[in-house]
Amino acid sequence: MRIFGSENLELVEAFLLPSQLSLIGNHSSWPPRADVIASDFEAVWKARRPAEGMVVKKAEDGAQAGLVLHLRREDPSQLAGFENIEVSYVADGVHYVAESTIAFGAKRRC
Secondary structure, eight states, X not given: OEEESOBSEEEEEEEEEXXXXXXXXXXXXXXXXXXXXXXXXXXXXXXXXXXXXXXXXXXXXXXXXXXEEEEEESSTTSOEEESEEEEEEEEXXXXXXXXXXXXXXEOOOO
8 A cells, every 4th residue: 555645644554454444534542432423433443453464354244444644744833735645456366456446635724
């Protein structure tokens, strides 16, 4: 996994969650507080697995996994962001690279 166009950000860790919970945002604590995410967040968070090297099997019921990135601003007083994320994976013996279309930026509120 790589982050492109990163400015003032460090990728600390990445996880897969057995859920489609949306954690997009700037959370003041790590892990994000359960009371601001969802009622079942604590159970989902306990089931997380490191994304690097993770083997994900196709779910018969159509369930999906959510990718969660723990990013840290290197200088909290400065703007931080990235242009996209690249994830490499193998499916049925074929190597693929997926690039996100999500850009992210964060700045301190005054």
